[in-house]
Amino acid sequence: MYALGNHLLVELRDCNSEILKDLNRVKDVMVAAAKEAKATIVDISFHEFNPFGVSGMVVIAESHLSIHTWPEYSYAAVDIFTCGDVIKPEVAVSFLIEQFECKNPSVVEIKRGILSHANEKLPYKFSDSMLKLA
């Protein structure tokens, strides 16, 4: 079955807490992960919470990456939602595990937008040259 979107739910347990509480470092890692996956970055939005913890979104032409960190539990929840054949979300996952020094990761892959139950590929609308930012 073909789906419009591919969604990786990444549970990063037993990470380096010092990294997870550093806004700029988390932002740099997420932006680099998007680039590793060959995504086209459209916008980024990262915020730090008191006493600690970072939330961030990387909007990409192919959908998005998000992260929410709980440094006090050495845990981060990452989502990598992509569409199209070019992007390599699994490369981003490996990169994130390495960068956050995660010792206990798990990944669940969910197909989004399964609209065709036949074994046919759904035409995908996006191409780099078609990107129009609002």
Add this chain to the structure above:
Amino acid sequence: MYALGNHLLVELRDCNSEILKDLNRVKDVMVAAAKEAKATIVDISFHEFNPFGVSGMVVIAESHLSIHTWPEYSYAAVDIFTCGDVIKPEVAVSFLIEQFECKNPSVVEIKRGILSHANEKLPYKFSDSMLKLA
């Protein structure tokens, strides 16, 4: 088992395509949905793609809402990732179904950050007054 985050994966099939292709309308609906859920909005980022389709993120103090629309398939993928006891993500889901005139919705709930296997509640760090924007 208690989890740090609650993640609703919302599949909105058979929506009104005219609404799904309207950037401002999709943005207004998503922002209103966040407010309906009693979320604290931190940032928003919405983009339109050519020939059609909208991607958008509503960053909230309690995590995020995201949407990606495929008007040509009358389909939208929505995520509502929240933490804390105050927020009402299920209210946002009902609101979105109504606003997008969705005739075939489905929702999967995933618990994120299940770190405690005992029946104990994990302390949750966020409170409104603690919000510090970076």
